[in-house]
Amino acid sequence: MTIGIKDVARAAGVSPATVSRVLGNGPVSADLREKVEAAIRATGYRPNLSARRLRSQHTRTIGLVVSDIRNPFFTALSRAVEDAAYKAEMRVILCNTDENPAREAMYLRLMQEERITGLIYAPTRAGSDALEGLSFDFPVVLVDRSGPPSLHDSVVIDNPEASRTLVDHLFAGGRRRIGGLFGNTSSTAVERHRGYVAAMTALGLVPEARFVAPTVEAAAEEAARWLAGPDRPEALIASNGLILLGLYRTARSLGLDVPGDLALAGFDADVWTEIVGPGLTVIEQPVAEIGRTAMALLFERLELPEMAPRKIVLAGRLLVRGSSGTPADLTG
Amino acid sequence: MTIGIKDVARAAGVSPATVSRVLGNGPVSADLREKVEAAIRATGYRPNLSARRLRSQHTRTIGLVVSDIRNPFFTALSRAVEDAAYKAEMRVILCNTDENPAREAMYLRLMQEERITGLIYAPTRAGSDALEGLSFDFPVVLVDRSGPPSLHDSVVIDNPEASRTLVDHLFAGGRRRIGGLFGNTSSTAVERHRGYVAAMTALGLVPEARFVAPTVEAAAEEAARWLAGPDRPEALIASNGLILLGLYRTARSLGLDVPGDLALAGFDADVWTEIVGPGLTVIEQPVAEIGRTAMALLFERLELPEMAPRKIVLAGRLLVRGSSGTPADLTG
DNA sequence: CTGAAAGCGCTTACAG
DNA sequence: CTGAAAGCGCTTACAG
Known part of the structure; x- marks a missing residue:
C-alpha cells in the first residue's frame, strides 16, 4: 500500500x-x-515511526503531565519543554490531569504504554503521595511540585521564601491584616502556605489562610465571601495566577479600590497582571528556565542513571507593582 | 526484558x-x-503501543498544528481538541509552527511519519498557499484559517462579518476615524481586513490599515508609531488577541484614556480583556466549539472519505465593554 | 471460542 | 562498506 x-x-x-x-x-x-x-x-x-520505535526500542518521546495547559504557567512550561525536545529531535506527549487523580493515573499508565524516554511531571497532591509506591521504567523529573525527597530529580522554586518575600513586602507597605488564599490540590500551595504562616508568625502577625480549588471561579467565590465578611483583611495573597485573577475580579466587582481598600499580591507574572488596574504585584517564576532545566536533568539522568537524585531550587523574583502600593490613608 | x-x-x-x-x-x-x-x-x-500501531495499521492519533500554543485562542482550541480526542480514545500530537513556514513543513512531514489518523490544522499563509500542491494520506480539517476552497473540510468564523460588526459598533458610538491593525501571517487576518475595508467603505469612511507580525511586541511598537503620529485615529481595531494586547499596552503607556482619547476593540475574549481598564470590547470566538466541530468533521470524514468537503462557518459574538464607550466629548 | 502462523516496517547483529 | 536474516511486540486472517 x-x-x-x-x-x-x-x-x-x-x-x-x-x-x-x-x-x-x-x-x-x-x-x-x-x-x-x-x-x-x-x-x-x-x-514509519511506529516501526522504527518498535524495532530500535527507543521512542525518543518525552511525556509531559501537568494539571491544565490553560494555566499560563503550564502553557509557558510546555513551550519550553517542547522547544528543548524538538531541538533534541524528540517529540512530547502532553497530558492534562485537571487535578483529577484518576485521570492522572490513567495518563501515567499511558506513558508506560508509549514506552516514553522520560517524564516531566507536575503531580497532584494525590499523585505526589502515590509516588512512593510506584516505579517507572523511565526517569522522572518533577516540576513545580515536589514529591518524596530523593526519589526523583526535581526543579522547583523556593516557595516558602517567595511567600515570605510577599508578606514582608506587604508588611513594609503598612499592612498588618494579611490573608492568604491557597490552592488545595498541589504540594506547591502547601509550601507557599507554610512560608506564609512562618513569615506572618515571625512578624508577630496572625495568619488567616483559606483553601480553594485552584480555579478562577472558586477563588472568586471564596473571595466574595471573605471580603463581604465583617472584618475584611487589608491585604490578600494568592498562591497562583488563577487564584489571583479570581481575587482581583471579585475586588473589582465589589467596587473595592486596589490598593486603597485592599492590597493584592500573588504568584505568576501572567500577562494580565501587568496591564490590569494599578498592575499586580507578583512573584515571577522563571518558567522557561524551569522547563529547560527539567529537560537538562532528564538528559543527564539518561546518561547516568545511577546518579543520586538532584533537586534544583530556582528563585522567584518579586515584581512590585501598584496593587501593593501604600494605602491612601497612610499617604494622605 | x-x-x-x-x-x-x-x-x-x-x-x-x-x-x-x-x-x-x-x-x-x-x-x-x-x-x-x-x-x-x-x-x-x-x-506496547508502537507494536500495536505498527501491526494494526491505525495509530489512533490526531495531529494538531497551530502557530503558538501560548496564544490563548490556540490554548483553548487545543484543550477542546484533546478532550474530544481522549474521549474517542485517541491521542494528539501538538506542533507549534511559530508562523514559520519551514517549521510548518517539517511538522507536516512528521505527521506523515507518525501515520496520523487525521490532522487539524491552522496553516500559515505560506502553508495555506502550498496546500493546493500537497496531498496527504489522512484527512485534514482546517481551523481558524481557511485554504483553497473545496479541498479540505474547514471550520472558521465569519470574519468579514465580525469586522463589520466591530466597525458598525464603533461608528454607532460616534467614531469616524477608525484604524485597523492586522496580522500579516494568516488568511484570517486577510479576511478580517477585507471585512473592515468593506464596512468602512460602506459607511463612507476611509480605511486606514496597517499590518504587523501577530505578536504583542510588534503590535505595541507599531501602535507607538501610529499613535504618536500627527493625526491619531479615534478608534483602533485589532485582528487578534495578541495585537489587541499590544495596542492596549501602548495606549496605557502613552497615558491615553480609553475610550476617551482612543476607543479600542478587537478579536478574542482572552481573560485579560474582561478585567483590564474599562474592559475591552471584543468579538468572542466560540473556540471550544471550533475545536469540537473540527473533531466531528474529522470523524465523519473518516467514515465517508468521498463526501464533498464542507466549510462550517460559525458566528463570532460581540461583547460590548467599556473600551468602545461613548467618548467624553460627546457625553459631556 | 481457540491456537499456530504470518507479517506490520523497520534496525541491527552477523558474515563477508 | 554491503546484504541476508532475524526479530522488535503485537494483531489478524486462517483453520479447527
Whole structure:
C-alpha cells in the first residue's frame, strides 16, 4: 500500500539495510548514498515511526503531565519543554490531569504504554503521595511540585521564601491584616502556605489562610465571601495566577479600590497582571528556565542513571507593582 | 526484558492470540478471559503501543498544528481538541509552527511519519498557499484559517462579518476615524481586513490599515508609531488577541484614556480583556466549539472519505465593554 | 471460542 | 562498506 523501505531499496538497486543506514546516517559509500537519496526523493518515501520505535526500542518521546495547559504557567512550561525536545529531535506527549487523580493515573499508565524516554511531571497532591509506591521504567523529573525527597530529580522554586518575600513586602507597605488564599490540590500551595504562616508568625502577625480549588471561579467565590465578611483583611495573597485573577475580579466587582481598600499580591507574572488596574504585584517564576532545566536533568539522568537524585531550587523574583502600593490613608 | 504478551500468555496458560483478544475485547470465553485478566494484573503487563500501531495499521492519533500554543485562542482550541480526542480514545500530537513556514513543513512531514489518523490544522499563509500542491494520506480539517476552497473540510468564523460588526459598533458610538491593525501571517487576518475595508467603505469612511507580525511586541511598537503620529485615529481595531494586547499596552503607556482619547476593540475574549481598564470590547470566538466541530468533521470524514468537503462557518459574538464607550466629548 | 502462523516496517547483529 | 536474516511486540486472517 503505502511505500516502504523495500520499495526504496528496489528503486535504488540496494538492500533495505542500506536504505536504513542512509536514513540513520550509518556507514554507506557516497555512491550508494546518493542513489538511495535519489530514490527516496523519487518515491516520496517517509519512514514509519511506529516501526522504527518498535524495532530500535527507543521512542525518543518525552511525556509531559501537568494539571491544565490553560494555566499560563503550564502553557509557558510546555513551550519550553517542547522547544528543548524538538531541538533534541524528540517529540512530547502532553497530558492534562485537571487535578483529577484518576485521570492522572490513567495518563501515567499511558506513558508506560508509549514506552516514553522520560517524564516531566507536575503531580497532584494525590499523585505526589502515590509516588512512593510506584516505579517507572523511565526517569522522572518533577516540576513545580515536589514529591518524596530523593526519589526523583526535581526543579522547583523556593516557595516558602517567595511567600515570605510577599508578606514582608506587604508588611513594609503598612499592612498588618494579611490573608492568604491557597490552592488545595498541589504540594506547591502547601509550601507557599507554610512560608506564609512562618513569615506572618515571625512578624508577630496572625495568619488567616483559606483553601480553594485552584480555579478562577472558586477563588472568586471564596473571595466574595471573605471580603463581604465583617472584618475584611487589608491585604490578600494568592498562591497562583488563577487564584489571583479570581481575587482581583471579585475586588473589582465589589467596587473595592486596589490598593486603597485592599492590597493584592500573588504568584505568576501572567500577562494580565501587568496591564490590569494599578498592575499586580507578583512573584515571577522563571518558567522557561524551569522547563529547560527539567529537560537538562532528564538528559543527564539518561546518561547516568545511577546518579543520586538532584533537586534544583530556582528563585522567584518579586515584581512590585501598584496593587501593593501604600494605602491612601497612610499617604494622605 | 520488559514483559510482553507472551509472558502473560504463559502465565495464563493460553496463547498470545487469546491475550490479544482479551485486550481488544474480542470473543473470548468468560473462563479464559478471567485467567488472562488475572495474569495481566499479576505480571503488571502494559501493551506496547508502537507494536500495536505498527501491526494494526491505525495509530489512533490526531495531529494538531497551530502557530503558538501560548496564544490563548490556540490554548483553548487545543484543550477542546484533546478532550474530544481522549474521549474517542485517541491521542494528539501538538506542533507549534511559530508562523514559520519551514517549521510548518517539517511538522507536516512528521505527521506523515507518525501515520496520523487525521490532522487539524491552522496553516500559515505560506502553508495555506502550498496546500493546493500537497496531498496527504489522512484527512485534514482546517481551523481558524481557511485554504483553497473545496479541498479540505474547514471550520472558521465569519470574519468579514465580525469586522463589520466591530466597525458598525464603533461608528454607532460616534467614531469616524477608525484604524485597523492586522496580522500579516494568516488568511484570517486577510479576511478580517477585507471585512473592515468593506464596512468602512460602506459607511463612507476611509480605511486606514496597517499590518504587523501577530505578536504583542510588534503590535505595541507599531501602535507607538501610529499613535504618536500627527493625526491619531479615534478608534483602533485589532485582528487578534495578541495585537489587541499590544495596542492596549501602548495606549496605557502613552497615558491615553480609553475610550476617551482612543476607543479600542478587537478579536478574542482572552481573560485579560474582561478585567483590564474599562474592559475591552471584543468579538468572542466560540473556540471550544471550533475545536469540537473540527473533531466531528474529522470523524465523519473518516467514515465517508468521498463526501464533498464542507466549510462550517460559525458566528463570532460581540461583547460590548467599556473600551468602545461613548467618548467624553460627546457625553459631556 | 481457540491456537499456530504470518507479517506490520523497520534496525541491527552477523558474515563477508 | 554491503546484504541476508532475524526479530522488535503485537494483531489478524486462517483453520479447527
